[in-house]
Amino acid sequence: MPRPRRRRIVTAKRGFTLWALCVFAFLYLPIAVMALFAFNKPSPAALAGFTGSNVCDIPPTQLGNLTVWNGFTTCWFNVGLHDPTYIPAILTSARIAAGAAIVSTLLGLGAALALARMNKFVRVPFDSLVYLTLVVPEIVIAVASLIFFVQLRNYVSFFPPLGAWTVFLGQVVFGASLAMLVIRARFVGMGDTLEEAGYDLGSGRLATFRQITLPRLFPAILSAGLLSFTFSFDDYVLPAFTNGTTNTWPIVLYSAVRFGITPAVNALATLMLLATIVVIAIAGLVLRRGRVSASIETEETATAPVAMR
Numbered sequence: 001m002p003r004p005r006r007r008r009i010v011t012a013k014r015g016f017t018l019w020a021l022c023v024f025a026f027l028y029l030p031i032a033v034m035a036l037f038a039f040n041k042p043s044p045a046a047l048a049g050f051t052g053s054n055v056c057d058i059p060p061t062q063l064g065n066l067t068v069w070n071g072f073t074t075c076w077f078n079v080g081l082h083d084p085t086y087i088p089a090i091l092t093s094a095r096i097a098a099g100a101a102i103v104s105t106l107l108g109l110g111a112a113l114a115l116a117r118m119n120k121f122v123r124v125p126f127d128s129l130v131y132l133t134l135v136v137p138e139i140v141i142a143v144a145s146l147i148f149f150v151q152l153r154n155y156v157s158f159f160p161p162l163g164a165w166t167v168f169l170g171q172v173v174f175g176a177s178l179a180m181l182v183i184r185a186r187f188v189g190m191g192d193t194l195e196e197a198g199y200d201l202g203s204g205r206l207a208t209f210r211q212i213t214l215p216r217l218f219p220a221i222l223s224a225g226l227l228s229f230t231f232s233f234d235d236y237v238l239p240a241f242t243n244g245t246t247n248t249w250p251i252v253l254y255s256a257v258r259f260g261i262t263p264a265v266n267a268l269a270t271l272m273l274l275a276t277i278v279v280i281a282i283a284g285l286v287l288r289r290g291r292v293s294a295s296i297e298t299e300e301t302a303t304a305p306v307a308m309r
Contacts, residue, residue: 035273038266041071060262077271080264089252090268093233096164096248100171101229107172108179108224109217112187115180133177142241145170149242162244170238175228182227186220187213222283 041047042055043064050058056075064070080086111130115123133141149166153159160166194216198208236250243251256265 031273034266035270037066037069038076038263038270039072039074040066040069040076040263040266041073042066043068043070056262056264063262066263076263076267079262080268080271083264085252085256086249086264086268089247089249090272092164092246093249096168096171097229097232100168100175100232101225103172104175104179104228104232105183105221105225107176108181108183108228109221111176111180112184113213115184116187130177130180133174134181138174138235138237141174142170142238145173145238146241162242164243164246166242166244167239167246167248170242171228171232171235174235174238175232178231179224179228182224183217183220186217190216226279226283 042050042058042062043066046058046062046064047055049062052058054075055073056079111126115126118126145166146162149159149162149169153161194212195208198212203211234250236254239246239248240251253265
């Protein structure tokens with residue numbers, strides 16, 4: 001290879017590497033700053049007029065300038081974990097998001113399997129409805145959901161009032177569409193060769209789905225569930241219209257920002273970030289073991305006829 005061409009290739013690789021580092025810094029530097037300032041002390045002016053033993057007991061309006069580094073402390077984690085406003089809101093959001101993720105994934109799985117075998121004249125209109133759910137601005141869906149739930153409550157007495165259940169139903173609508181797209185992409189891409197082989201060997205539909213289709217779809221199902229949980233947990237617009245008196249974590253956080261926020265919120269966000277990293281790591285280990293087991297089974301199946309000979 002000529003030396004000028006080799007030099008251009010090396011320069012291009014270095015340029016793309018630098019660009020990738022800039023992109024990662026743009027994405028993750030704010031998260032790192034958030035975690036760092038979870039350990040920030042109140043301003044020196046606030047500490048000068050404070051006579052207590054715990055500096056985190058200073059009221060939010062008297063903390064001073066928290067956008068600069070004032071010193072190291074870990075007391076904000078204890079304050080955040082014992083806050084009577086933040087923790088119930090986080091638990092409420094987690095319960096709603098977990099339930100919505102499970103239901104959305106099941107609905108998306110059923111829709112993905114059905115659409116792959118539907119007639120084109122039925123599949124295309126259904127696809128349009130699914131894409132509309134994702135493309136239409138969320139504020140429009142939130143207003144429509146509010147009107148629908150209120151009117152439905154007027155005509156159907158046993159329908160729940162605005163609250164946790166209506167937030168849950170609104171999240172399922174969006175989550176099911178997202179889960180269907182993720183699972184369907186995997187289902188269409190993996191083909192039906194192994195399923196047909198199972199049918200040829202005498203396996204029934206249920207056994208083929210349980211032993212062949214479901215294990216191959218598991219990574220997509222897990223991804224769809226995690227995405228649905230994430231979108232539901234940190235959604236603000238839809239719950240703000242359909243929550244009634246139920247306070248979710250984004251709603252409480254937005255209210256706290258308007259009246260003065262403390263590093264306790266940073267501390268809770270840091271703990272949630274650590275929990276997310278742990279969950280992702282566990283999911284990665286599960287998927288890796290599943291791929292290793294599948295490869296071992298494939299090798300055993302391929303070598304079995306040779307051994308029999």
